[in-house]
Amino acid sequence: MGRAPCCSKVGLHKGPWTPKEDALLTKYIQAHGEGQWKSLPKKAGLLRCGKSCRLRWMNYLRPDIKRGNITPEEDDLIIRMHSLLGNRWSLIAGRLPGRTDNEIKNYWNTHLCKKLKNQGTDDTDTPNTLERPQQEPASGNKKKKNGGKKKNKQKNKGGTNNAEPPKTQVYLPKPIRVKALYLPRTDSNTFTFDSNSASASTSQEKEESPLTKELNLASEIGNMGESDGFGFFSEDRDLVNASDIECHSYFPTDHGSLQQLYEEYYHLLNMDHSQFVEMNSFGESLLV
DNA sequence: AAATACGCCAACCGCAAACTC
């Protein structure tokens, strides 16, 4: 028996969020900040599980979410980042300010998958330079509930396509959790976020990572300073109201600079295999 | 106009990493 679903508690709402719930959640987070997802629903007066609240906030309610169509530049970047990183949606999303991993994942599965297949590129499974260690069929034993309505969308994702010859395994930085910026809270915290503390905590991170330094350099070169940018792997997503916050952007939002960063990625990930040991720590460092 | 097929995307689920004690 697996563990019980997190939302199995009697009385918890599931399914689409109502405007009222949205308002409650938004109001609570604006007052108290993100985090404490487990206890948040209770405190906010929501009959939802914490996970559901987090998801709703991250994917829909955050004020910095960019709505609207994916631009051709973003489209292009997603394709190329995916070719390097595979299904690391959160990492890819981290390069696209205002886009969420869910959005990119959906976009990939609905648009780009087809597009690439039509082009014969079929980059739908694995990165062309790297492969996730021990990449397994992600959900081979998951039951399919709705026997039939769906058309086996993305069924063979992740290597269930058995007959494929074994690919050369190359080091890939193991998928890591993209950690949100830590925001110190106090009891009376009203979730104001001053730029000094923001840059203090992030500069700390910068100092720890050689690649981050490089990327910061790239950022400086590449027209930095927009207030709506996200951090690289630190994801300044704790920003509740971007308009209130002056925050350094480590990464560019314009396509030219994204291109530059992509090239850095590409270079990094295509290093000679003999350098992988070194790259291991190097790669790890950029994911911290 | 009705039925069916398909596309899209918000939300759920399970797993595992990170954190806390």
Added chain:
DNA sequence: GGAGTTTGCGGTTGGCGTATT
């Protein structure tokens, strides 16, 4: 160091809207 808890990620599903028959 280990157990328990919390958080984040990626895969998958369900349901609504639109297109096609």
